Amino acid sequence: ETGVTQTPRHLVMGMTNKKSLKCEQHLGHNAMYWYKQSAKKPLELMFVYNFKEQTENNSVPSRFSPECPNSSHLFLHLHTLQPEDSALYLCASSQEGQAMNTEAFFGQGTRLTVV
Amino acid sequence: AQKVTQAQTEISVVEKEDVTLDCVYETRDTTYYLFWYKQPPSGELVFLIRRNSFDEQNEISGRYSWNFQKSTSSFNFTITASQVVDSAVYFCALSEARGGSYIPTFGRGTSLIVHP
Numbered sequence: 001e002t003g004v005t006q007t008p009r010h011l012v013m014g015m016t017n018k019k020s021l022k023c024e025q026h027l028g029h030n031a032m033y034w035y036k037q038s039a040k041k042p043l044e045l046m047f048v049y050n051f052k053e054q055t056e057n058n059s060v061p062s063r064f065s066p067e068c069p070n071s072s073h074l075f076l077h078l079h080t081l082q083p084e085d086s087a088l089y090l091c092a093s094s095q096e097g098q099a100m101n102t103e104a105f106f107g108q109g110t111r112l113t114v115v
Numbered sequence: 116a117q118k119v120t121q122a123q124t125e126i127s128v129v130e131k132e133d134v135t136l137d138c139v140y141e142t143r144d145t146t147y148y149l150f151w152y153k154q155p156p157s158g159e160l161v162f163l164i165r166r167n168s169f170d171e172q173n174e175i176s177g178r179y180s181w182n183f184q185k186s187t188s189s190f191n192f193t194i195t196a197s198q199v200v201d202s203a204v205y206f207c208a209l210s211e212a213r214g215g216s217y218i219p220t221f222g223r224g225t226s227l228i229v230h231p
Binding site: 002004040041042043045048056088090092101102103104105106107108109111 | 119148150152157158159160161162165167206210217218219220221222223224
């Protein structure tokens, strides 16, 4: 138990669907992240939120839309995805998103399959 | 070019063998941090260790040990007397300054399989 909870754990969606991934952290951290993990590829950073403000958007397509209503919650809204978007989506949090020595705490991920 | 290279895609050992996971990094910064994470089958990455660029002391924690060598830009991880529970994907990461923020860059990971 890392203190970061992601729901759902598994999601299958059609290319025309709209769905959302949820992440919640109970660690009192100020920074939250979305990562994409595809097979045989490095972890890809998607978005970073620091004190609820988006500080990094790593050239992510607009069909992925993040939302951070408060420091404890992070959402990833999905619409009109492509099959190549199928991956494990990991949420992470850290004490301070601008401190290089801060380790991240990860959720168990949402396994997304786009059909 | 990759900033963090984990050349070993998959390693398979028999229980009780020692195993070393390699990590080579690339940075122009003099101040940076290196991390190792473990990803068991359940999915979440678990933090194992953090090392800053000014501290080249090796570290041992139980069966785990880390060898940081700035001269070769390497931060290798050794598991002594491996156990089946060590089976996981292990990621090395580098945290350096980037546009005012510090975001870790991960390697591709090394999948370790420990057979009974």
